Amino acid sequence: MSTQTNSSLPAGHPDAILEALDPEQREVATALRGPVVVLAGAGTGKTRAITHRIAYGVRTGVYKPTSVLAVTFTARAAGEMRTRLRELGVAGVQARTFHAAALRQLSYFWPRVIGGAPSRIAEYKAPAVAEAARRIGISVDRVAVRDLASEIEWAKVSLVSPDDYVRRALTDGRPAPAGYDLQTVARLATAYEDVKNERGVIDFEDVLQILAGILAENRSVADEVRSQYRHFVVDEYQDVSPLQQFLLDQWLGDRRELCVVGDPSQTIYSFTGATPRYLLDFRRRFKDAQEIRLVRDYRSTPQVVHLANEVLRRGRVTGALELRAQRPAGPPVGFTTYDDDESEAAGIAARAGRLIAAGTRPSEIAVLYRTNAQSEAFEAALSDAGIGYQVRGGERFFQRKEVRDAIVLLRGAARSADPDQPMPEQVRDVLTTAGWSEKPPAARGAARERWDSMQALVALADDLARAPGADGEPATIATLVAELEERSAAQHAPTVEGVTLASLHAAKGLEWDAVFLAGMSEGLMPISLAETDEAVAEERRLLYVGVTRARVHLEVSFARSRNPGGRASRKRTRFFDGLWPDDPADRSRTPRAKKGQARDLLTGExxxxxxxxxxxxxxxxxxxxxxxxxxxxxxxxxxxxxxxxxxxxxxxxxxxxxxxxxxxxxxxxxxxxxxxxxxxxxxxxx
Incomplete structure (x- = not known):
């Protein structure tokens, strides 16, 4: 990103915060009074813009840090926001997920409003759903329990009661989970609530519902919360559910100090109850709202941005922003057709190996696919190629035994650290006693995974040492431990060196130098379960999210057959109609454009x-x-x-x-x- 660096403003001057921003980002940062809606395309620096907005508001005295509540949808994103604010010298701002913010408030007010200790939160719905099914006499297996739990969750976040479930499902054209009718699901939802009540537990949706109900019905509690939080920022606003919007309305009251940020083109969680309606209708609700658009893409090369824009344009996606690439030209987008899944996995592993040999870090490479079941072939191919990998959505980093043990050792070392020895050296000394070494083990498997985990801690220590805190003091082991504890709470793991394997949904919010979009065939993209126009449109948006994860290298592929020697019955996804070079279907659909398109997509070095x-x-x-x-x-x-x-x-x-x-x-x-x-x-x- 281009920045202005020739200013003579002192570092502490409020306007110095604005120097690193482009004109549109600066417009966001200086729009300190709501209502404000920021439409921000992928890679346009929205997190940068809103954190600088908060920091500028604090520096200019418009905001008290403790009066700002910034909410987002993942603990990782909230943790990143807090980290950026800390780097900008701003402390005291609450940056949390909807659930974390609601739980904190509910736990505080529960004894006063409800009485007694707060109810225990059931981490999983499955046990209560299985018991509810038994009570109403329906047979369920593990898959059915999962699907029914998801349907109950959709109803609750959509503010649909069990009594109203059938009518709402019929109105929305929403089918019941396979094997059940709508009346049965409604009865199950009622029984599920009974089971929870008898067990004295609540679920995550209850946290939001109960708090919103208290704020709506108890004026003194609402006044107390509203006097504390006067300025609200909501990130990823396209993913808000009716329940989250209802809670946000209670937080706001009749005030207008709200800044929302989102991208309709990245709405990919409609099946969970998320809706872009509130983002798209924001200016209808707040007719004088200031609207700012961020379309300068600093993440991806022109080749990647062109493909992303075309995917949306050809689908006539509602509210789509046309990105404008800011990076220099890069290599062409690659399109490859393989004979079968095994060949595709081996080909991608080989290509990843060449990128690594040419200097790309393994952690800057990702293989993205539509369903988690597809990961197995890539795990095998990367292992055969001797390339390390990590499966996003697998075992959480901070739950690994070697990580927990290492943090215990570092916490102990922090109490007796030598102030004259550089922190990274001390960390290496400590982790050496836990089995870390300068060089990784030759063999892959559990030993290499343990080493990768500890190496991630070493790399984080190096990063902290290069970036002193806001007080200007050098980082210490205590600084590292505090950083790890905050990251653990937010599940914001440090970077582990290895190729990332992830579903397209799990990849949202992330980016890599090189991305392989695998399995781009009909039935997988769009998924065969997408039977309505709305569902297919969401699949197209999901593909757009995948494309825009790539900074430099992007390769798209599919296999004509599932198994080697099998019938080549698969067809590549319709979403690349007119974009996939040398596809006969493209020639029939876009007879004029083939040669020019090939040259457009295949321009590079x-x-x-x-x-x-x-x-x-x-x-x-x-x-x-x-x-x-x-x-x-x-x-x-x-x-x-x-x-x-x-x-x-x-x-x-x-x-x-x-x-x-x-x-x-x-x-x-x-x-x-x-x-x-x-x-x-x-x-x-x-």
Whole structure:
């Protein structure tokens, strides 16, 4: 991001906070009085804008830090917001999830309003749902319990009571979970509430409902909360549910000091009750609201931004923002068709290996897919390739035994730390006693995973040492322990070196230098369960989220068959109609655009003249063999050849999309064309 760095303002001057912002971000930061709605596209620096807004409000005296409540949807995002505010020298602001903020207030007021100790929160609904099913006489298995629990959760966050469930489900066209009718689900929801009441527990939705009810009905409690919190910021506002909006309304009362930030194009949780309605209708509710749009994308290259914009444009997504890339041009977006899932996983692992060999950190590479079940093939392929990985959504970092043990050791070391020894050296000394070493173990498996965990702590210590705190004092082991405790509470794990495997939903809010979008075939993207226009539109938005996770490298792929030797019955996702190079379906849908689109998507550091020569050769081969051009070699493969310029069969074999069979058929011709281009020949025919 470009910043203004030539100002002579002293570091403590309020306006110094604004110097690192672009004009639109600065407009957000200086819009200190609500109502304000910020429409922020992916990669446009929304967190930066709103944290600078809070910091500027505090520095100018408009806000008291303790009067600001910033809410978001994940503990990780809340933790990141607190970290950024601390780096800006602002302490005392409450940055929490909706549930964390509500639970804190409910626990405080419970004894006064309800009496006694607060009820225990049931972490999981499954036991109560299973008991409720038994009481009403329906048979359930583990999958059914999960689906029914999700449906109960949807009803509660949508403010739909059991008595009103059937009518609302029919109105919305919402089917009951498979194997059950709407009346049965309504009866189950009633029984579920009875089970909870008898056990003296509440669920997470109850926390919001009970607090909102207290604030709506008890004026003295509402006045106390509203006198404490006078300024509200809501991040990811497109994901607000009716229940969360109801609680937010109680927090606000009749006041207007509200700043909301969101992107309708990233609404991907409608199935849980989230709705972009409140974001899209904000200016109808607050007719004088200031609207600011952030569309300068600092995250991704123009090639990635172009594809993201096209995915939305072709789907006519409501409220979509057109991003404007701010980074220099990067490599082309790669499109690869594999024979089967095993080949796709192996090809992606090989490509990841080449990126790592070229200098990309493993932690800056991600493989994203639609369903968690797809991860197994990539885990196996990466293991076979000797590449470390981490599955997002697997065991939580701070629950790992080696991490817990290490924090205990660091906490003890903090009490007797040598003030003259650099903190990173002390951390290394402590962790060496727990089995850490400068070099990782040669073998993969549990030993390497333990080392990766402790290495993440070492790297975090190095990061803290390079960035002294707001008081200007160097970081100590006590600083590190405090940081780890705060991150543990927010589940904001430090970076573990390894390729990330994650579902598209789990990837939201994250970014990597290189992203592989795998399994982009009909039935997976959009998922086969997406049977309505609304559901398919949400799948398109989910794909957009996946595309916009990539900073530099983006590769898209699918496999024609599930198993090696299987029938090639799969088709690539409709969402890339007109965008997937050399797809015959694209030619029929967009006959004029193919050649230009291929050049638009495949512009980067490859030799353009060589690329054109290879395309001409491929056209000739396709005509001679009466085959579609894409079955010879894809545009992505030709672009890779033009970039790498292989001079031997061994080098050619390293290119994605050209296996042994195709090397036997075309290798000699391809190498001859590369050699001719290298010698300056103009005739690229075979």
């Amino acid at each position: 490859h030799d353009v003249a060589l690329f054109d020569a290879l395309r001409e050769w491929r056209r000739s081969v396709a005509q001679e063999t009466d085959k579609p051009a894409y079955t010879v070699l894809s545009d992505a493969t030709l672009a890779a050849i033009a970039e790498i310029r292989p001079t031997s069969t061994m080098q050619l074999a390293r290119v994605n999309g050209i296996g042994p069979a195709k090397i036997d058929k075309y290798g000699e011709s391809v190498l001859a064309i590369v050699a001719q281009a290298a010698s300056g020949a103009s005739d690229g025919g075979s």
